[in-house]
Amino acid sequence: MRTEDMLPICSKLDAIGFWSLEAWGGATFDACVRFLREDPWERLVKLRKALPNSRLQMLLRGQNLLGYRHYPDDVVRAFIQKSADNGIDIYRIFDAMNDMRNIRVAIEAVKKVGKHAQGAISYTTSPVHDIPHFVGLAKEMEAMGCDSIAIKDMAGLLTPKAAFELVTALRKSVGLPIHVHSHATSGLSAMSLLKSIEAGASIVDTCNSAFGEGASHTSTESLVAALQGTEYDTGLNLAAIQEVTAYFREVRKKYWQFESPFTGVDTRVLVNQVPGGMISNLSNQLKEQGALDKMDAVLAEIPRVREDLGYPPLVTPTSQIVGAQAVLNVLTGSRYKSVTMEVKNYLLGHYGKAPGPINEEVKRLAIGNAEPITCRPADLLEDEMDKLRIECESFARSEEDVLTYAMFPELAQTFLQERNAGTLKPEPLLPKEAVSSASSRFAPTEFKITLHGETFHIKLTGSGHPGEEKRPFYVSVDGVTEEVIVETLSEIEISDGKSAGRKKTAPSTGVSNRPRPTHAGCVTTAMPGTIVDVKVKVGDKVEAGDGILVIEAMKMENEIQAPTRGIVVAVHVKKGDSVTPDETLVEIQ
Numbered sequence: 001m002r003t004e005d006m007l008p009i010c011s012k013l014d015a016i017g018f019w020s021l022e023a024w025g026g027a028t029f030d031a032c033v034r035f036l037r038e039d040p041w042e043r044l045v046k047l048r049k050a051l052p053n054s055r056l057q058m059l060l061r062g063q064n065l066l067g068y069r070h071y072p073d074d075v076v077r078a079f080i081q082k083s084a085d086n087g088i089d090i091y092r093i094f095d096a097m098n099d100m101r102n103i104r105v106a107i108e109a110v111k112k113v114g115k116h117a118q119g120a121i122s123y124t125t126s127p128v129h130d131i132p133h134f135v136g137l138a139k140e141m142e143a144m145g146c147d148s149i150a151i152k153d154m155a156g157l158l159t160p161k162a163a164f165e166l167v168t169a170l171r172k173s174v175g176l177p178i179h180v181h182s183h184a185t186s187g188l189s190a191m192s193l194l195k196s197i198e199a200g201a202s203i204v205d206t207c208n209s210a211f212g213e214g215a216s217h218t219s220t221e222s223l224v225a226a227l228q229g230t231e232y233d234t235g236l237n238l239a240a241i242q243e244v245t246a247y248f249r250e251v252r253k254k255y256w257q258f259e260s261p262f263t264g265v266d267t268r269v270l271v272n273q274v275p276g277g278m279i280s281n282l283s284n285q286l287k288e289q290g291a292l293d294k295m296d297a298v299l300a301e302i303p304r305v306r307e308d309l310g311y312p313p314l315v316t317p318t319s320q321i322v323g324a325q326a327v328l329n330v331l332t333g334s335r336y337k338s339v340t341m342e343v344k345n346y347l348l349g350h351y352g353k354a355p356g357p358i359n360e361e362v363k364r365l366a367i368g369n370a371e372p373i374t375c376r377p378a379d380l381l382e383d384e385m386d387k388l389r390i391e392c393e394s395f396a397r398s399e400e401d402v403l404t405y406a407m408f409p410e411l412a413q414t415f416l417q418e419r420n421a422g423t424l425k426p427e428p429l430l431p432k433e434a435v436s437s438a439s440s441r442f443a444p445t446e447f448k449i450t451l452h453g454e455t456f457h458i459k460l461t462g463s464g465h466p467g468e469e470k471r472p473f474y475v476s477v478d479g480v481t482e483e484v485i486v487e488t489l490s491e492i493e494i495s496d497g498k499s500a501g502r503k504k505t506a507p508s509t510g511v512s513n514r515p516r517p518t519h520a521g522c523v524t525t526a527m528p529g530t531i532v533d534v535k536v537k538v539g540d541k542v543e544a545g546d547g548i549l550v551i552e553a554m555k556m557e558n559e560i561q562a563p564t565r566g567i568v569v570a571v572h573v574k575k576g577d578s579v580t581p582d583e584t585l586v587e588i589q
Contacts (some may be wrong), residue, residue, distance in 0.1 A: 001255065002036055002426065003043045009247045010050035014468070016240050018054065020132050021089050023047050024083070025058030027316070029066040032416050033408060037424040039084055041400040043562040044221045055116075057090040058083065061316060062103040063378050064096070067407040068317045068342075070350065071277065073105045075388075080109040086400070092150055094120035096318040097350030100140045101376040107144045118179060119146035123153040124273060126311035128356035131166055135173045148177040148203070153192075154315045156185035156274035163192040167199035171423065183217060183275065187265045190218045190226075197232050210248035214264040217281055221245065244276075246310070254429050259283065262295075272299045278319045290475070290566030293329050301326040310347060310354030315408035321346055324553070328532040334524045339366045340558040349373040393395050395420060410532075415566070516573045520564050521588035528580045529553030531573045540568045548586055551579065562586055 013021060016559050024044050032040040048056060063070045065079050080091070091110045094322070095102040103119065104324035110117040119141030121134050138149045149170060158166075163180065168213045180196040180203070181188040185205075193204045206212065209219035224236050262283045274282065302314075305326045312318040322344045329335045345351065347363050349372035373380065384406065389396070391407040395416045403411040418424045446459045460475050473484050517524050541546060542562040549560040570587040579585055 002250070003038055003046055004556050005251045005254070007050050007143050010047065012240065012244055012247075014051045014054050016236055016244075020053040020057040021049070022053060022057045022059065022092075022205075024066070024088060025066060027059055029407065031412055033404065035427050037415065037418075037426040040404065041082075041398075044083070044086045048372040055089040056087055058088045058090050060093045060106060061108050062093055062095040064102075064317060065106075065407065068320065070102070070377045070381065071406065072384045073378060074383040074385045075103050075403070076378075077109045077112075077262060078399070081107065081113055082400055082403060084110075084113040084115050086131055088115065090118060091115040092118045092120050092152070093146075094122050094150075094152055094315070095352060096122060097352040098122050098137055098314050098355065100137065100144070101365065102352050102378070103114055103141075104144055105378070107141075107146060110389065111145050116147045116558075117145065117475075118148045118150050119144065120150040120152040120314050122182075122313035122566070123151050123158060123313060124155070124311070125157055126306075126356065128311055129313075130168050134166060135169050138174045138176075142174045143178055148179055149174060149181040150181055151196075152315070153180070153182035153189075154313075154319075155269050155273045155311060156183035156187075156189055156275075157270065157273060158192040159188055160191040160195040164195040164199045165198045167201050171200040172341075178440060179203040179205070181205040181217075184213045184338055185215050185265065185269045185275075185279070186267055189499035190222065192217055193223060194226065197227070197440050198543075208245055208248055210252055212246050215262070215266075229573060255357070256432060257430055259448075268299060272302050273314050274299065274323070275314055275319055278314065278316075278323060282323055282327075291331060294327075297330045298323075303327050305329065308359040310356040310358045312355060315340070316345075323352075324529045324558070325467065327548050328526055328558070336362055336365045338526050338558065338560070342557065344559070347372065350377050352377060357586050392416070417487070440470075514579075514585070515583060517584045521566055522584040523548060523560060523563060523588065524583065525549075525553075525558075525560060525579055525581055527551075527553040527558075528578070529558070529583075531575055531577045531579060532557060534571060534573060534575060536568045536571065538571060542566065542568060544589060549573070562588055 018199065024040070024047070030036045038231075044056075054395060060066070060080075062074060065545070071079075081367055088505045091106070093103050093106045093110070098121065107117045112303040119138070121137050123134070129322055134151075142147055144444060151163075151166065151170075158180075162363075164401070167180065167583060178196075178201045179520055180201045180290075182192050184190070184304050188583075193201075193206075196204060199473060204223070205217055206223050207217035209221050212219035212222075220239050221238060223234050224234050224238055224241065228238075229235050260279075262279045269279075282298070285291065285296055286298065306312065306314065309322065312322065314322060321340070324340050325336075325343050328338050328340065332338055344366050346354075347358065348370060349365050356397055365395070385402070386400050388406050391409075392402055392413065396402050396405060397415060397416075397420070401412075404416065415424070446457075449456055449458055457476055457478055458477055460473060463575060473486055475484060515522075528550040530553075534548075534554045535550070536542060538549045542565065544562055544565050546562045547559040548562050548568075551558050551560060566588040568586060569589045571585075572583070572586045572587075573579060
């Protein structure tokens with residue numbers, strides 16, 4: 001959601017009296033830069049000004065901050081200082097592995113700037129996760145100086161019985177307020193929240209009903225109504241909340257083109273444990289690869305990969321790590337034929353200590369005889385802030401810009417350069433009336449064409465992002481999956497949300513002329529993505545299994561290895577290139 005759609009309702013939200021409003025952090029920072037093309041720091045400043053009476057809360061991934069890797073301690077401290085300066089009051093701090101070593105520095109930094117540090121337990125179920133385990137985590141958080149403890153049930157796995165027992169145990173063991181966060185994906189959250197409240201939880205998370213339920217949270221209005229007249233009455237004005245609901249119901253209509261079919265109740269989560277924040281993202285990524293029909297297979301593979309990796313809770317970044325590997329296993333048709341760099345780093349201990357035993361065969365396939373680290377991963381990292389300031393001095397205007405660059409270097413560089421040039425453009429919000437059979441790129445998605453007397457049944461199964469000069473479309477032609485590259489020579493421009501006009505675009509450079517693979521030395525990718533590193537050049541000698549390319553797909557980096565021993569005779573890609581399956585990226589003879 002764009003900031004401009006939030007600000008008009010802020011005064012009403014501010015007057016209701018919520019314990020806090022979660023307004024920043026988590027994936028919202030990434031979405032601002034990547035899709036909305038808004039400065040996330042400017043968003044925070046605007047929200048702080050518009051919500052003067054409310055405590056603003058953010059989600060912080062411990063040593064991962066808002067990115068997908070561990071950052072040095074100086075980056076963690078700088079990020080927390082600047083987010084506090086710009087308006088954050090409460091930091092919900094968690095680690096995807098529940099490795100308490102990875103949240104200590106963040107907690108210390110929050111306390112130093114005088115803000116509320118909330119330690120969060122990433123809740124999951126497995127043979128190695130039980131109440132004594134979670135109680136132990138809470139005690140460590142209390143000892144670190146946390147002001148409250150959150151149960152972060154990102155997948156909606158809490159049952160009413162489990163919620164009551166866990167909150168009861170935590171209340172007996174620590175002297176801090178307990179905050180319960182449970183997604184509604186499994187259909188259990190409302191019951192679990194009520195039992196949590198009865199067990200002594202002080203704070204619970206809900207979502208306005210315009211966006212609530214399903215992969216989101218229990219609706220705010222529903223819980224407020226349920227507690228009215230009881231000893232747990234919130235005292236919140238239901239009519240005032242309904243005014244907010246009416247506003248957001250209309251706003252949501254503007255974003256119709258981004259709605260996902262995977263945001264309702266799905267009890268499969270009780271088995272696959274895919275969190276609410278991951279399921280819609282996963283479906284979109286599979287759709288873009290023309291593999292949405294593989295969703296059930298991927299959901300079945302995710303628990304197997306999770307078990308192989310020692311039962312990590314599925315929350316960013318481990319949800320992406322497990323999910324991307326599950327997709328690779330399904331799309332390649334062979335488990336661990338290709339292993340992402342993140343899985344390798346996970347097995348090397350660079351994300352922390354795995355909760356349970358790791359599959360030794362998978363470990364051997366991924367990292368061979370390499371010895372995993374046993375220290376806190378960030379202990380191996382040198383301070384970065386001075387280096388980052390130098391790297392981005394030509395386009396960063398502030399310390400906040402440097403921190404944006406720290407989170408997503410290449411993405412942020414493009415974003416900041418375009419911001420400085422005044423050329424930022426968000427993904428367009430197309431009004432439904434602009435979607436017609438004559439002009440829309442969205443319809444139809446299934447049709448028949450007749451060419452040279454032959455009729456073909458075409459079904460569009462996915463596509464790349466709008467606005468790309470060379471945009472991949474994944475189609476089924478008489479049941480056979482194909483990929484076509486469409487070069488945009490003109491596109492629909494929505495200027496004011498009411499009218500559509502034609503805008504000429506620069507001619508593209510042509511469809512990729514990379515050769516198709518013809519022999520064992522042709523290096524290909526299993527998934528469409530972007531080249532982030534080319535590790536070889538023509539003339540290099542390589543051994544089978546050597547890493548020769550790094551590709552980013554599904555927000556994860558995947559190292560592509562040499563399929564055979566030999567000499568590199570051709571390199572058909574460079575850093576930044578978009579690539580697809582069935583293209584030869586490097587040739588080895």
